Amino acid sequence: MPRDDRVNVIVTGANSGVGFGICQRLISQLVSTSPSDIEDDKLSQLHSQAKQRGIRIILACRSKQRAENAISSLTTYLHSLRNQSQIDICLQYENCDLSTVQSCKAFAETIKRGHSRIASIICNAGGGTFTGIDWIGATLQILSHPIDGVTYPNYKLQSHGSTSADHLGWVFQMNVFGHFVIVQELIPLLEAESIVQPTSILWMSSLEAAKCGYDKDADFDLVKNKRSYEASKYLTEGIAIALDESLHKQGKNVRSIIVHPGVVWSSIFYEHLGAILDLLMAVAFYLARWIGSPHHPISAFLGALSTTYALFNLERVHRDATQRYGTCCDRFGNAYIVKQQPVIEEEKDMMAYARDVLAKCDELYRRF
C-alpha cells in the first residue's frame, strides 16, 4: 500500500447508523468553505491540513460488502455536493472485527504498514446483546414518562454470559476493549501527526451510559452484567477521561474525548423490532422531539454533530476534556452541541475510578 501524506481519520462501524452519519457529516464539512460545525472564524487545523494534504476517511468495518456499499453511497453523496473547498477526499475500507484482539491488531498492522500518521480515531462501533422488549415494562415507562421512555428505555432485554473467542465479555470486547487495543497500537501514529496538529481519540458514549451495578473488580468485562450495553458506555467514559489525563501528563498533543449522538434512529435494535415496530419507534422519536425533547436528533447526520464538532474544534474542546460532548436538537430539527458531565462523575473520586479502569484495561491488553 503506498504511503502518502493525506490526513487520515479512522471511523469504526462506519457502514451504518451513527458511523455512516459521521462520515457523511465529515464530508459535508470538508467540502464547504464555511463549515457550520467549526466555531472559529478561521478554519480549524484539521480542515486546513486536509485542504493542503487531502484527507482519507478509513472505514474500519467487519464486513467488506457492507463497507463497500457505504463507500458507494458516500461517494454518491460527495459527488452530489459542490466541492467548494476543493479538498481531495478519499474513502478506504479496512477490515476490523472488534470482537477479536487478533483482528484489531491485524487492522492496526495494516494501518501502520500503509500510513505513518493518523489525525483521529473515532471509536464508534458498538452494540449490545439485545434479545427483545419487556412489553409490560415498555408500556408502563412510556405511559408514565413518555419522553424518558424513548430516551432512556429501561425495557430493552439483554442476555448476559456471552463471551468472545478471546474469552472476554462479548459486549465489553466489542464496545470497549477492541477500541482500546486499536488505540494502544496506533497511539504512535497519532503522536506523529500531532507534531503538525492536535490529534484525537473520540469515544462514542450514550445518554444511556449508566453504572447498572457495574463491579470493576468482580466483573470487569461485564459478563455477568444484565445491562452490559449501558455499563460498557460507563466504562468507556472512564477510559476516555483517564487516557486524556495520561496523554496530557506525558506531554502528548493527543486528546481523548467523549462524544454521544443523542437518540438516533439506527439499526441497532432493528432485528428485535421488525419493520413495523421500527417505524413506530421512529414516529415515537419524532413525537418526543415535537413535544420538546432536546435529545432526539433522530437522523445519524444530525447526531454526528458532536463528533464532527470535537474533531474540527479540537483546540477549543481540549480544555474541557473531562466533559462529554453531546448532540441535542430543537423541535425544528436544528442540532446543537451540549457539554455535559460524564456519567462516572457519580463516583466519589471520579479520576481515581477512571485511572483504575484504564490501568485494568492496560493490564488486560498486555496479556495479549
Ligand SMILES: NC(=O)c1ccc[n+]([C@@H]2O[C@H](COP(=O)([O-])OP(=O)(O)OC[C@H]3O[C@@H](n4cnc5c(N)ncnc54)[C@H](OP(=O)(O)O)[C@@H]3O)[C@@H](O)[C@H]2O)c1
Ligand atoms: N442509535 C442511537 O440512538 C445511539 C445512541 C447513543 C449511542 N449510540 C452509539 O453509536 C454507536 C453506533 O451505533 P448505531 O446506533 O449507529 O448502531 P448500528 O447502526 O447498529 O451500527 C453499529 C456499527 O457497529 C458495527 N459493529 C458491530 N459489531 C462490530 C464488531 N464486532 N466489529 C466491528 N464493527 C462492529 C456494525 O457493523 P455491522 O453492520 O457489520 O454489524 C455497525 O457498523 C454505538 O457505539 C452506539 O452505542 C447510538
